[in-house]
Amino acid sequence: MMHRTYVYIVCSPHPRVGTTLTASLLTTYFQVTGRQAVGFDTNPYDGDLARLHPQTTRIVDIAATRGQIELFDSLVVADEKPKIVDLWHPAYRRFFAVAGEVGFLEEAGRVGVVPILLYHADASQKALQACHDLEALWPDVEIAIVSNEGAAPLDPAHPGHLSRFPAEHGFRIPPLSPEALAAATDPDIPLKELLWDAPDDAPPPADGLIDWVEGIFAQFRAFELRHALQETRYLWG
Amino acid sequence: MKPAVILVGADKGGVGKTTVSRAILDYLDEHNIPTRAFDTETPRGTLHRFHPDITEIVDVTHTSDQMRILDTLEDSAVKVSLIDVRAGQLSTTLRALRDIGFLDAAKEGEFTFMLFHILGSSIASLDEIAETAPFATDAHYYLVKNYVNDSTFFEWDPKTYKDHFETVKSATDITIPKLDELAYEQVDLAAVPFATFRDNRTADGDQASYSFVLRGYVRTWLRNVSEELDSAGVVQTLGVKGKGKSKPKSKK
Numbered sequence: 264m265m266h267r268t269y270v271y272i273v274c275s276p277h278p279r280v281g282t283t284l285t286a287s288l289l290t291t292y293f294q295v296t297g298r299q300a301v302g303f304d305t306n307p308y309d310g311d312l313a314r315l316h317p318q319t320t321r322i323v324d325i326a327a328t329r330g331q332i333e334l335f336d337s338l339v340v341a342d343e344k345p346k347i348v349d350l351w352h353p354a355y356r357r358f359f360a361v362a363g364e365v366g367f368l369e370e371a372g373r374v375g376v377v378p379i380l381l382y383h384a385d386a387s388q389k390a391l392q393a394c395h396d397l398e399a400l401w402p403d404v405e406i407a408i409v410s411n412e413g414a415a416p417l418d419p420a421h422p423g424h425l426s427r428f429p430a431e432h433g434f435r436i437p438p439l440s441p442e443a444l445a446a447a448t449d450p451d452i453p454l455k456e457l458l459w460d461a462p463d464d465a466p467p468p469a470d471g472l473i474d475w476v477e478g479i480f481a482q483f484r485a486f487e488l489r490h491a492l493q494e495t496r497y498l499w500g
Numbered sequence: 501m502k503p504a505v506i507l508v509g510a511d512k513g514g515v516g517k518t519t520v521s522r523a524i525l526d527y528l529d530e531h532n533i534p535t536r537a538f539d540t541e542t543p544r545g546t547l548h549r550f551h552p553d554i555t556e557i558v559d560v561t562h563t564s565d566q567m568r569i570l571d572t573l574e575d576s577a578v579k580v581s582l583i584d585v586r587a588g589q590l591s592t593t594l595r596a597l598r599d600i601g602f603l604d605a606a607k608e609g610e611f612t613f614m615l616f617h618i619l620g621s622s623i624a625s626l627d628e629i630a631e632t633a634p635f636a637t638d639a640h641y642y643l644v645k646n647y648v649n650d651s652t653f654f655e656w657d658p659k660t661y662k663d664h665f666e667t668v669k670s671a672t673d674i675t676i677p678k679l680d681e682l683a684y685e686q687v688d689l690a691a692v693p694f695a696t697f698r699d700n701r702t703a704d705g706d707q708a709s710y711s712f713v714l715r716g717y718v719r720t721w722l723r724n725v726s727e728e729l730d731s732a733g734v735v736q737t738l739g740v741k742g743k744g745k746s747k748p749k750s751k752k
Binding site (some may be wrong): 328329331332335336339361364365366367370 | 680681682683711712713714715716717719720
């Protein structure tokens with residue numbers, strides 16, 4: 264039985280809100296659950312996702328037609344391999360413009376590819392508005408809100424801000440100590456190697472890192488389970 | 501419907517005459533209007549390369565070839581004939597059509613005559629409008645700005661623009677939008693009609709493996725061209741009634 268192919272578009276129109284961290288964690292999550300995700304780093308100059316996961320990430324420049332081909336032609340392949348697009352903020356508008364012009368959603372729907380937007384919230388009204396714009400542009404696509412409390416903390420004076428984003432589900436990325444965050448994003452020792460494949464005599468990981476990762480992966484697992492249940496419901500009518 | 505002749509030409513070269521001819525052939529096919537085409541680029545035939553099944557290569561300066569086109573207009577089962585006039589031959593062709601009485605016959609209503617004048621972004625090209633207009637008084641005259649070549653048509657200079665484009669009151673403006681360069685080149689390489697490329701088919705009708713992105717660009721471009729030609733009333737001018745657009749072909 265063919266399963267749907269999920270395309271995770273990790274995005275925000277703003278910089279420094281943690282999109283690459285989410286894309287990297289998701290990539291590692293698929294690795295440790297025995298699946299190989301294909302990553303796309305849309306920062307052609309200095310992409311961190313490609314640095315963290317060089318074996319599984321392709322660097323694409325969507326300002327050029329060839330880069331658009333490399334990205335979108337891969338995204339519409341229903342091979343059941345999860346795809347993760349780390350959308351660099353300067354490429355944000357271009358991505359959705361090209362997707363519209365080439366008919367990405369129509370083709371995805373036709374072949375059984377399911378795009379999911381992992382939209383990164385921040386405290387600004389612009390981010391909120393941009394998310395509503397995105398919902399209007401792609402009304403049938405699921406948006407999950409990611410709140411990275413370390414990279415883009417919300418304003419405590421506006422506790423209801425997150426609930427104004429147009430999404431039913433979301434992920435919370437808690438803050439992490441600088442040491443643990445550095446360990447989690449060290450290109451020389453990938454997270455999977457650090458936490459799952461470390462030799463017995465390796466020094467213990469930084470304080471709080473394991474709990475932090477487990478908490479986030481539990482959210483990914485819950486998200487996947489919910490989709491698996493939906494897929495079952497779809498199959499059984 | 502009356503027999504119709506669609507002349508696509510310009511005296512200047514490199515303005516995209518054959519591109520526009522190909523787009524018109526795709527448009528007419530989408531509207532289920534059978535068309536035959538004549539490619540005057542002897543002996544090579546660029547249009548023939550993309551639409552070999554319906555295109556003949558002719559030399560319109562030869563009387564025998566003029567007869568092949570015009571003497572068969574009424575008898576042919578296919579009522580629409582598109583002539584892609586090679587660079588530098590537009591004035592000559594129009595003169596020939598006048599001399600053999602075709603323009604008078606069109607004036608009398610025996611034929612529908614549509615002239616698509618493809619413009620380049622040079623003063624010389626725009627000057628052609630004044631030279632061509634006298635031949636087009638009884639034709640449906642379309643001034644085609646072809647942005648496939650990234651032209652500007654002096655829109656940045658309102659006086660020059662107005663002087664040329666507003667001299668012929670009866671002409672209809674048509675804008676052919678820009679198509680992504682790589683998409684254009686890939687269709688060229690595939691040597692198939694734009695619509696066939698869009699539908700991911702080879703010239704033989706088999707499944708092809710063209711890029712999804714490039715097909716998407718072609719799809720959007722064809723849709724925009726189609727809207728332009730719809731706005732210009734091309735189908736109505738041909739006198740076609742009760743024939744809607746056909747669905748994009750998925751298989752031969």
